[in-house]
Amino acid sequence: MNKFIDFMEKHFIPVASKIGAQRHLVAIRDAFMVTMPLMILGALAVMINNLPISGFQNVMNSIFGADKWQAFGGSVWNGTFGILSVLIAFLIAYNLANHYGKDPLATGVVSVAAFFTLGAAQSGMNSTGLFVALIVGIVVAEIFTRLVGNDKLVIKMPDGVPPAVAKAFASLLPAMITISLFGLVAAIFAAFGITDIFASFYAAVQEPFMGLANTYGSALLLAFITPFLWFFGLHGANMIDPFMQTINAPAIEANVNAIAAGDAAPFIVNKPFFDVFVNMGGTGVTIGLIIAVYLVGRKNKPYMVVNNLSAAPGIFNINEPLLFGMPLVLNPIMFIPFILTPMVCVTTAYFATKYGLVPAATVMPPWVTPPVIGGILATKSMAGGILAAVNLVIAVLMYIPFVIMANVQEQKKLDAQ
Secondary structure (H helix, E strand, O other): OHHHHHHHHHHOHHHHHHHHOOHHHHHHHHHHHHHHHHHHHHHHHHHHHOOOOHHHHHHHHHHHOOOHHHHHHHHHHHOOHHHHHHHHHHHHHHHHHHHHOOOHHHHHHHHHHHHHHOOHHHHOOOHHHHHHHHHHHHHHHHHHHHHOOOHHHOOOOOOOOOHHHHHHHHOHHHHHHHHHHHHHHHHHHHHOOOOOHHHHHHHHHHHHHHHHHOOHHHHHHHHHHHHHHHHOOOOHHHHHHHHHHHHHHHHHHHHHHHHHOOOOOOOOOOHHHHHHHOOOOOOOOHHHHHHHHHHHOOOOHHHHHHHHHHHHHHHOOOOHHHHHHOOOOOOOOOHHHHHHHHHHHHHHHHHHHHOOOOOOOOOOOOOOOOOOHHHHHHHOOHHHHHHHHHHHHHHHHHHHHHHHHHHHHHHHHHHHO
């Protein structure tokens, strides 16, 4: 085990660290972090509108009129998921420009303008245009920040002109060039008969990508990568978040639309799926470890001290005290359950959803929602809570043997003293 850790630290960790710090991935991750509260709000609004409780629906209809009370949830959706791609186009460009030390606000505004130049108002403002928004944000930031630094493209204003006006004119030509390039792209697509770039891109690229990411194999891989990176001290969740978020919002929206139409939800794997069935207590299903320590690790004083400090945060899926206090990072005893437990939980959750035992996740509860409760909210059913509880029991059982091994090791240390 020590040779394996040494090898990974020498050959794998430097590469993974560079990937985790890659500026474009960081910009995408930070952009989605900003929009996370809006996505949660939009998902909760949809949940309220579609609560599968006939009594609730009847009461609301009798008070406010049939379907009229749902205008609230629809309006909230329009202001959150309905403009998600616009926000992402702005925020990615903003973050990248900030990284380059250029004017982030101007870059973000130009990115939004370029996004609409491609025809976003037609069909690309919501999550359908998410992939195009990612591309636009990155490309605009790379082009505009380079042009805005060119002295030959600066329109110099006479002395006495307010700084804000001078700054705006300094960005005028770079903005015109950047937006014109996207106008040229739109014209080329139109010449080939593609009048809706966003719908065409969604059908050709985004939808197949979401389908690929929806497989059991991809879910298993995601369940493996995050704790594996965390074991070496790298923030696994942050590193794969850009990938998760690109499939998250479109998958949730597609599920909601399918269910509203009376069809089966097409996408099993999305962020709430992982949050409520896999990452209970945090990466590694560590709420199971906390319970296991209380059950069989009370004689292990170092573990109990950390466990007591970690229990309250763990209920809300915060497990940094465990990761660095117990620790789980570079802990050879806990390597196996820390890696395997999420993969087992993904397996039970995936096939329980696939075979109709549990509804697909269509709501994104806040990630700090306690285990079991999150399962109920995400699936709008008690079956989701039961599945989360089953996974919790599995996690406890998987951690118990290794907690016992840690107890034995700790006792040997005490005996040797």
